[in-house]
Amino acid sequence: MSAAPTTVSSSTLSTRTAPAETGARTEAAAGVITGARQRIDDLDGRIIGLIQERMAVSAVIQQERIASGGRRVNLSREMEIIGHYSDQLGKPGTTLAMTLLELCRGRV
Numbered sequence: 001m002s003a004a005p006t007t008v009s010s011s012t013l014s015t016r017t018a019p020a021e022t023g024a025r026t027e028a029a030a031g032v033i034t035g036a037r038q039r040i041d042d043l044d045g046r047i048i049g050l051i052q053e054r055m056a057v058s059a060v061i062q063q064e065r066i067a068s069g070g071r072r073v074n075l076s077r078e079m080e081i082i083g084h085y086s087d088q089l090g091k092p093g094t095t096l097a098m099t100l101l102e103l104c105r106g107r108v
């Protein structure tokens with residue numbers, strides 16, 4: 001007879017320090033990894049919040065430009081932004097900037 005599945009909440013999962021949950025081979029390493037993962041979860045939450053804020057600001061710009069008779073997209077500005085990200089982060093920065101612009105464009 002098989003045991004009933006155990007329900008584990010996500011908060012329990014995120015605070016586990018057992019090596020098996022982290023891929024570490026010692027409890028000490030698992031503790032470090034768990035603490036660092038909490039910091040990453042916090043950073044990711046803040047990054048997502050900043051992206052959402054960026055989307056809202058971008059929508060204001062696009063609405064204003066369209067309402068004034070202009071176009072939604074401004075390619076020279078997009079090239080400037082892509083250049084900024086690629087200068088700081090290299091080739092993946094280009095991809096990241098293009099993803100951000102895709103998220104921000106066309107929401108009005």
Ligand SMILES: O=C(O)C(=O)C[C@]1(C(=O)O)C=C[C@@H](O)C=C1
Pocket residue numbers: 058061062072073074075077078081101104105
């Ligand atoms: O800066 C602008 O003119 C914007 O419209 C904002 C933004 C952006 O999200 O950064 C969005 C669309 C444009 O094509 C260029 C840039």
